[in-house]
Amino acid sequence: MKKLLSVLPLFGVVIGIHLLTSATDTMYYLTQMTMSAYYSLLIIGLCVLMGYAGQISLGHAGFFAIGGYLSAALTTNSLTSYQESTLVRMLDSMGMLLSGNNLYGEAFLVVTPWAACIIAVLTAALIAVIIGIPVLKLKGHYLAMATLGFGIIIYRVTLALEYFGEADGISEVPPFVLLPGLSVSGDFSARVQNYYIAWILLLLGMVLLLNLIDSRVGRALRGIHGSDEAAEAMGVNTSRFKLQTFVLSAVFAAIAGVFLTHYNGGIGPSEAGVMKSVRYVAIVAVGGMANLWGALLMGIVLNFLSMRGVFGSYDDAVFGLILILIMLFAPNGILSINIRYRLKQLFGRGQDEEEGGQR
Amino acid sequence: MTTELFIQYLMAGITYGSIYAIVAIGFNIIYNTTGIINFAQGEFVMFGGMIAISLLQYMPLPLAIALSVAITMLLGALIEICFIRWLKSPSVLRMIIITIGVSIISREVAVHIWGESIRSLPYFVGNEISSIPVFGARISPQVLWVVAASGLMVISLGIFFKTTSVGREMRACASNRKAATLCGINTQNMVTLSFVLSAGIGALAGCVMSPITYSQYDMGTGLAIKGFTVAILGGLGSSGGAVAAGLLLGIIEAFSVSVVPLAFQDAISIAILLIILFVRPQGLFGSKEAAGLSEV
Numbered sequence: 135m136k137k138l139l140s141v142l143p144l145f146g147v148v149i150g151i152h153l154l155t156s157a158t159d160t161m162y163y164l165t166q167m168t169m170s171a172y173y174s175l176l177i178i179g180l181c182v183l184m185g186y187a188g189q190i191s192l193g194h195a196g197f198f199a200i201g202g203y204l205s206a207a208l209t210t211n212s213l214t215s216y217q218e219s220t221l222v223r224m225l226d227s228m229g230m231l232l233s234g235n236n237l238y239g240e241a242f243l244v245v246t247p248w249a250a251c252i253i254a255v256l257t258a259a260l261i262a263v264i265i266g267i268p269v270l271k272l273k274g275h276y277l278a279m280a281t282l283g284f285g286i287i288i289y290r291v292t293l294a295l296e297y298f299g300e301a302d303g304i305s306e307v308p309p310f311v312l313l314p315g316l317s318v319s320g321d322f323s324a325r326v327q328n329y330y331i332a333w334i335l336l337l338l339g340m341v342l343l344l345n346l347i348d349s350r351v352g353r354a355l356r357g358i359h360g361s362d363e364a365a366e367a368m369g370v371n372t373s374r375f376k377l378q379t380f381v382l383s384a385v386f387a388a389i390a391g392v393f394l395t396h397y398n399g400g401i402g403p404s405e406a407g408v409m410k411s412v413r414y415v416a417i418v419a420v421g422g423m424a425n426l427w428g429a430l431l432m433g434i435v436l437n438f439l440s441m442r443g444v445f446g447s448y449d450d451a452v453f454g455l456i457l458i459l460i461m462l463f464a465p466n467g468i469l470s471i472n473i474r475y476r477l478k479q480l481f482g483r484g485q486d487e488e489e490g491g492q493r
Numbered sequence: 494m495t496t497e498l499f500i501q502y503l504m505a506g507i508t509y510g511s512i513y514a515i516v517a518i519g520f521n522i523i524y525n526t527t528g529i530i531n532f533a534q535g536e537f538v539m540f541g542g543m544i545a546i547s548l549l550q551y552m553p554l555p556l557a558i559a560l561s562v563a564i565t566m567l568l569g570a571l572i573e574i575c576f577i578r579w580l581k582s583p584s585v586l587r588m589i590i591i592t593i594g595v596s597i598i599s600r601e602v603a604v605h606i607w608g609e610s611i612r613s614l615p616y617f618v619g620n621e622i623s624s625i626p627v628f629g630a631r632i633s634p635q636v637l638w639v640v641a642a643s644g645l646m647v648i649s650l651g652i653f654f655k656t657t658s659v660g661r662e663m664r665a666c667a668s669n670r671k672a673a674t675l676c677g678i679n680t681q682n683m684v685t686l687s688f689v690l691s692a693g694i695g696a697l698a699g700c701v702m703s704p705i706t707y708s709q710y711d712m713g714t715g716l717a718i719k720g721f722t723v724a725i726l727g728g729l730g731s732s733g734g735a736v737a738a739g740l741l742l743g744i745i746e747a748f749s750v751s752v753v754p755l756a757f758q759d760a761i762s763i764a765i766l767l768i769i770l771f772v773r774p775q776g777l778f779g780s781k782e783a784a785g786l787s788e789v
Contacts, residue, residue: 190586192593268771274585275530279721280770283763286718294756408714412593419590447605454597458576461591465584 137344141337148333152326164329166441167434171332172394174433175339177417178426179386182343184415185424186352187379188359189270190278192411193285194387197258199292199406201388202395204254206304207297208245209396217243225249247310251392258388259381266380270373273362282408289406303402310396318396328397335393336430339386343426346382355379359424409450416457422467432468500630502747508636508705510743511643515698516720517727517735518650519691525667525730526680526687529588533572533596534695534720535713536603540565541696542708543603546612554617562696569692573685596713603710614703635704642701646694647736663687667730715759722766728776738777 155161180194213231216222222243225231230249234242245253269280292298299305309319317324318331346352354375357365366372395401404410417436421428436456439445445452460468516534523531545561552560576591583591616623617638624631654660665673666683674680699708706712723742727734742762749761769776 188586190589268767272770272774275589276725276770276774278532278589279530279718279725280767283718283766286714287760287763290757290760294754294760409597412597415590415593448601450597451601451605454594454601458591458594458598461587461594462576462580465587 137341137348140344141340144340145333145337148330148337152329161325163442164325166438168325168329168332168397169394169441170434170437171329171336172390172397173414173437174430175336175390175393176387177414177421177429177433178336178339178343179383180414181418181421181423181426181429182347182355183379183383184418185422185426185429186347186355186359187376188355189376189380190415191281191380191383192278192408192415193281193283193288194383194414195406195408195410196285196288197262197384197387198391198394198410199288199401199403200258200261201254201391202401202405203292203298203304203391204257205247205250205310205392206307206395206401208250208253209247209310210244210304210307211297212242212244214241214243244308247308247396251310251389254392255385255388258384258391262381262384263377266377266384270376270380282411285406285408285411289403289408292403292406301403303400303405305400307395307399307401310393318393320397320399332393332397335389340426340430347426351375351378356424409453412457413450413453416453416460420456420460420468422469423465425467425469428467428469497629500628501632502751503744504627504630504632504636506744506747507740508639508702508743509746510740511640511736512698512702512706512716512739513719513723513742514736514739515643515646515694516716517723517739518647518732519695520720520724521730521732521735522650522687522691522694524724526663526684527577529577529592530721531688531691532589532592532717533599533713534691535715535717536596536599537565537569537692537695538699538702538716539603539708539710539713540568540599540692541699542614542703542712543607543612543699543710544696545700546614546703546708547607549614554615558614558697558700561700562693565696565699566689566693569688569690570685572692573688577688578681578685596717600710600713607710609710611707611709612703613707614700616704617701633705635701639701639705642697646697647732650690650694650732659686718759718766719762722762722769725766725774726769726776731776734776741777 151167152164155163176194176198180191183189183191213222222231225245228249230246232244232246265284269277269284272280292303293301309317309321309324311317312331316327316331318328320328347355354365354370354372357368357370358372358375362372391401391405417432418429420436421430421432436453440449440452516538519534519537520530523529523534541561544564545557548557548560551557572595576595577588580587616633616635618634621633623634625634625637654664662673662678663683663686665676665678666680670680673683719742723735723739726742727736727738742765745765746758746762749758753761
């Protein structure tokens, strides 16, 4: 409950941004704010995995893509030719299918967005378990390479399968009707509504994670980060906690993928690319690894700037540079730089400069 | 499968395999002296090819290649001096992220210099259609260049590490850095040297492979993953293992084309990587002991 209160001021900021943009007639910013919120949902999940459990993942764009692609393919690709198969009939009898005629009058039969969302997220969780059990036994470089490899496999699969639209991706994904009158779509009139959907989802995720890291699980995770062996010796089931966190972060990524895909009305292979995974890691690192608020703030700011096109064609380069600079000079994140201490050093005792900071 | 086709696939496998082996040896050289896996290893190969292609406008081919290798070596040294040298006992996670950052920056620099177009060096001898008959199959003379250059690099590296005093100092640094420092070896310079060497062989590989596989700004990541697969497969740190594992992976990949679609070729070698990591992290030829040492 206390955590719920701690995100309330942030919700005030969310409303404030809405009012500010509507007052200054810059409502188009809300579109990028919505997308940033979904990316940040993935990033806070990754933050718990990397910062608290200490396990690097260079494959989280893969989980994002599993969520997004499955949801898009299920709700867009028509099942009319498989109408007679048992699986399709079973789905139909469970009320999970939607039929009708498209703009050109052709009959279509697709999975409803709710069902598709659940299938997509469960699949991502299942894959996370299957991948996680062997992968999380690895450490250091091995873990990084293995997760990177997983990400590349997902990328290759999205590029190679016709079901996922190959290089074109999937477009014309229908809106995701959450409740009657409330739907996730890129429709112009639904902009404000979607802005709030995204942010409420993000804040709920934040509350969940804040509670998690302050619980027994959170303490166990920090123990694992400090030393695997020591935590194990203290009776912490390290492999189970690592796996749970991995799956949880994969679920966050998949949910972000599902929602953003419906919001954008499509998804392409670049969402599964290695560069995306690296970007997420970069943002977690900038936020300070074990700092959920930092990850949230940096996730919003950097994604927003990137999507506004502030970095131009140097977009990837900027993230690479951020990654290097942060890791070289402030491995505990940009928020950890003690500005007052630095200033004092600069103006007070100039000679001691060399000893300060992270060197 | 006919004999000709078999040999054709085999030669393709050996060609790619020797390139993977060279990239893997590049990983090993740096890993041995620093314990770091340099995620930017593939970018050295890219730079080697790209710089040589640009230089070719102003000078003959052998000179362009030599100069390109020298420039890439300089880049390797610069990277080490700027990003690695002055860090005091950094964590593995930090090193991984820094080298990934270096690889992204290198790729971005490359795309802003050379654009996204696919380029290649001309064939060293003959052209695209000239071929040499081998047991009824026809192979490009460039294949022989690749294999010969790779073989030469492996042998000369071996001689360098065994017989020269600098090579011996590097090996001392690899087996125990503290002890090497105590013996008066400047270990920091050895680390820089390992980056220079590894950049150099990467660049040379990038030049000889360019006519066959082409060069593009983003070729590094794929090569790095495969090189790493080979390095792990052969046992991290072992050059002989890298050669054997490189040829093995190259041949498996080449023959896999006849079974699964080309689009999944990369996925296959990555799947091999994952399986090896899970089942036998010390590699096919590595000892249990080596695996224990390499676990960070």
